[in-house]
Amino acid sequence: MRYKLRTGSLAWLIHRVTGVALTLYIFLHLYVLSHLKDPEEYKALMGMMRNPLVRLSEVGLLALVIAHAFNGVRVTLLELGLSTRLQKPLFWTAAVVGAAICLAGAWVLLGGGH
Numbered sequence: 001m002r003y004k005l006r007t008g009s010l011a012w013l014i015h016r017v018t019g020v021a022l023t024l025y026i027f028l029h030l031y032v033l034s035h036l037k038d039p040e041e042y043k044a045l046m047g048m049m050r051n052p053l054v055r056l057s058e059v060g061l062l063a064l065v066i067a068h069a070f071n072g073v074r075v076t077l078l079e080l081g082l083s084t085r086l087q088k089p090l091f092w093t094a095a096v097v098g099a100a101i102c103l104a105g106a107w108v109l110l111g112g113g114h
Contacts, residue, residue, distance in 0.1 A: 019068060067098060
């Protein structure tokens with residue numbers, strides 16, 4: 001028997017993976033912030049933030065947040081009684097709008113707006 005990955009299953013998987021990734025990120029973020037007591041360490045960290053690889057990871061974080069947020073809105077609308085027949089159009093609308101916002105954010109994060 002073969003399992004078909006349909007839109008609802010894909011949305012469920014994306015929501016779970018982005019949720020776990022964001023949870024891990026917030027713990028790492030809080031750990032790093034709790035160890036920044038020295039002004040020189042803070043200055044060094046801020047210098048590292050200019051690294052292109054770090055900026056690219058910020059774009060990845062933005063993509064995670066947008067995907068999780070838009071999928072959460074989709075799930076909420078369905079839970080509030082919106083017809084499940086609209087699940088696929090809602091998923092693709094969220095994907096397209098989320099991708100557009102992510103691209104605009106990436107442009108700014110990568111320095112295109114300066």
